[in-house]
Amino acid sequence: MTHIAETPQKTGxxxxxxxxxxxxxxxxxxxxxxxxxxxATIYGRNDETIGTISSLEITSDxxxxxxxxxxxxxxxLGAHSVLLPFEQLTVLRETDGSDLRVHLDTxxxxxxxxxxxxx
Numbered sequence: 001m002t003h004i005a006e007t008p009q010k011t012g013x014x015x016x017x018x019x020x021x022x023x024x025x026x027x028x029x030x031x032x033x034x035x036x037x038x039x040a041t042i043y044g045r046n047d048e049t050i051g052t053i054s055s056l057e058i059t060s061d062x063x064x065x066x067x068x069x070x071x072x073x074x075x076x077l078g079a080h081s082v083l084l085p086f087e088q089l090t091v092l093r094e095t096d097g098s099d100l101r102v103h104l105d106t107x108x109x110x111x112x113x114x115x116x117x118x119x
Contacts, residue, residue: 019090019105023094024093026091027092032064032091034058038054044103044107045107048108050106050108051104052070053068054068054081056068064086067085068081068082068117068119072112080116083119089102089103090102
């Protein structure tokens with residue numbers, strides 16, 4: 001089942017850093033589905049790959065509340081999972097296409113230093 005993803009209206013998908021990329025616009029929360037963002041690559045401030053979204057936590061009213069981010073590892077082995085509020089992510093959609101880019105204002109090292117999510 002595909003859920004429509006929404007984030008709180010206060011922050012939208014702007015995240016803390018407010019990433020901008022040529023040819024991309026901020027994705028509107030009501031236009032996102034869980035299928036859009038699950039397994040998406042997470043990019044850091046300098047466009048470096050810092051992880052992937054392995055799963056999402058959905059509230060009873062169909063809003064995405066949190067994202068489980070996998071950091072490091074290879075083919076699922078040795079990966080470190082962390083749980084972050086979805087509102088911390090910036091989701092961008094290609095202006096004339098369907099490509100999505102998900103950004104987070106942190107580094108791979110900082111994510112690896114966070115407590116392991118075992119959910």
